[in-house]
Amino acid sequence: SFYSWWQLCLGNNRCDCLPQVSKRCAVIGGSGFLGRHLVEKLLDRGYSVSVFDIRQSYELPGVTFHQGDLCDKQALLSALKDVSLVFHCASPAPSSDDRLLFERVNIRGTQTVIQACLDAGVQKLVLTSSASVVFEGTDVKNGKEDLPYAKKPIDYYTQTKIEQEKLVLEACNKPKGFLTVAIRPHGIFGPRDPQLVPTLVDAARQGKMKFIIGDGTNLVDFTYVENVVHGHILAAEHLRADSPICGKPYHITNDEPIRFWDFMSEVLVGLGYPAPRFHLPYTLVYGLALLLLLLTWILRPVMSFKPTFTPMRVALAGTYHYYSCEHAKEHLGYKPVVSLKEGIARTVASYPHLRRGA
Ligand SMILES: NC(=O)C1=CN([C@@H]2O[C@H](COP(=O)(O)OP(=O)(O)OC[C@H]3O[C@@H](n4cnc5c(N)ncnc54)[C@H](OP(=O)(O)O)[C@@H]3O)[C@@H](O)[C@H]2O)C=CC1
Ligand SMILES: CC(C)=CCC[C@@H](C)[C@H]1CC[C@H]2C3=C(CC[C@]12C)[C@@]1(C)CCC(=O)C[C@@H]1CC3
Numbered sequence: 001s002f003y004s005w006w007q008l009c010l011g012n013n014r015c016d017c018l019p020q021v022s023k024r025c026a027v028i029g030g031s032g033f034l035g036r037h038l039v040e041k042l043l044d045r046g047y048s049v050s051v052f053d054i055r056q057s058y059e060l061p062g063v064t065f066h067q068g069d070l071c072d073k074q075a076l077l078s079a080l081k082d083v084s085l086v087f088h089c090a091s092p093a094p095s096s097d098d099r100l101l102f103e104r105v106n107i108r109g110t111q112t113v114i115q116a117c118l119d120a121g122v123q124k125l126v127l128t129s130s131a132s133v134v135f136e137g138t139d140v141k142n143g144k145e146d147l148p149y150a151k152k153p154i155d156y157y158t159q160t161k162i163e164q165e166k167l168v169l170e171a172c173n174k175p176k177g178f179l180t181v182a183i184r185p186h187g188i189f190g191p192r193d194p195q196l197v198p199t200l201v202d203a204a205r206q207g208k209m210k211f212i213i214g215d216g217t218n219l220v221d222f223t224y225v226e227n228v229v230h231g232h233i234l235a236a237e238h239l240r241a242d243s244p245i246c247g248k249p250y251h252i253t254n255d256e257p258i259r260f261w262d263f264m265s266e267v268l269v270g271l272g273y274p275a276p277r278f279h280l281p282y283t284l285v286y287g288l289a290l291l292l293l294l295l296t297w298i299l300r301p302v303m304s305f306k307p308t309f310t311p312m313r314v315a316l317a318g319t320y321h322y323y324s325c326e327h328a329k330e331h332l333g334y335k336p337v338v339s340l341k342e343g344i345a346r347t348v349a350s351y352p353h354l355r356r357g358a
Contacts, residue, residue, distance in 0.1 A: 025236075026050040026083045026122075028070055028113060029090025031057040033193050034128060034185075034228060038087060039063060041229045052079040053090065071109045073116050080120035085236055088113050088168070089128035093195065094157040095306070106160035107167070114171045117178065124179050124239045126232055129165040131186035131221070131251055131323045132158045137315040141219070143323045145184070145249050155312045165249060172247030181235045182249040183228070186323055190225030190343065191350035197267060201354045203308045204273040212261045214282040214318040219257040221322040224343030227336045228252055234332040243331075250328045256340045257322035263344075270348035272356030282318040289314045 030051030068075030231252030265275035328334035
């Protein structure tokens with residue numbers, strides 16, 4: 001009957017059986033890892049997309065590229081023409097560790113993004129923040145969104161992600177018709193990720209992945225990229241003046257915390273490398289990482305090198321950091337769409353060139 005057909009459509013939370021209405025949105029950072037996955041899903045869902053990024057990494061029908069720096073308001077304005085919804089997922093890579101660059105792009109650049117949205121008449125802004133905004137290098141177990149921002153963030157990246165999130169959430173202004181929300185993912189992984197798997201394999205190839213830091217029981221969230229995308233789109237589609245999500249942050253995870261070292265081992269073994277086996281005390285490795293960092297600073301005038309085990313990575317590898325996504329379930333109707341097991345299998349299969357011996 002018509003009624004049961006309609007119920008089926010509603011139950012799917014999206015109607016695949018009706019033609020999708022064309023909607024226009026912009027993805028700032030749309031050439032990056034998360035950004036491109038987001039763009040692909042938005043196209044699937046009937047959106048046309050304007051990508052704004054400092055580089056263009058692909059071409060797709062339905063996507064218009066605007067190359068530029070998000071600190072340049074005029075450049076942003078041409079990408080935001082006729083756009084009512086903006087996703088902001090651009091950031092310098094956390095490993096760049098460049099304070100001035102983070103401050104320029106994540107803080108002043110985000111102020112420029114907000115101003116450009118207001119000037120262009122954009123109605124909704126969805127920010128990709130990070131669950132790390134509450135992480136100080138010590139255990140976070142099932143952390144909820146009401147945890148205070150880190151007073152001592154572990155690095156400049158996190159420090160500027162905190163300021164960025166505050167700016168976007170404070171810009172939410174119902175009377176002006178400008179609504180904002182922040183998604184806080186954690187440990188995103190999946191095909192085309194330039195960070196997690198490549199760093200891991202690089203360390204394994206150099207023989208540095210033999211050791212487990214600490215006792216190896218610390219639980220962590222790793223979130224498959226399609227779940228992060230799903231959380232962003234749900235947030236955008238639930239963002240209305242009468243919704244409780246306006247001006248709020250939401251954790252998006254796989255809702256399956258896993259031991260950090262089990263996750264690393266599954267990826268490594270999947271790619272043909274041995275799993276780490278020998279334990280090293282956390283404080284010893286953290287101390288060594290600090291020492292190494294000091295050495296890179298002292299030697300900077302004569303030589304430069306990038307250590308694999310930075311204090312930030314050691315803290316992430318040796319502590320608990322997993323977050324509750326109950327609020328996203330309640331307010332956004334969020335539920336992970338790809339399990340951790342399936343996500344790892346798809347990720348491993350997507351990196352044939354990183355397999356041992358390739
Ligand atoms: N990866 C993860 O585990 C997590 C990521 N996040 C957040 O998710 C977002 C996306 O991350 P991810 O996809 O991994 O990162 P990527 O580096 O893959 O994507 C970010 C994109 O933004 C671009 N960009 C950087 N600076 C500027 C600028 N000034 N103007 C315009 N574009 C710029 C980058 O270009 P280029 O590459 O040339 O710098 C890149 O294309 C970020 O905000 C990040 O903080 C949050 C939690 C976890
Ligand atoms: C110990 C070691 C060398 C592990 C290799 C993997 C690491 C490169 C990743 C493990 C946890 C990851 C992570 C991030 C980046 C890559 C890792 C350190 C983020 C810092 C990316 C940006 C965020 O917002 C938070 C992430 C936390 C987890």
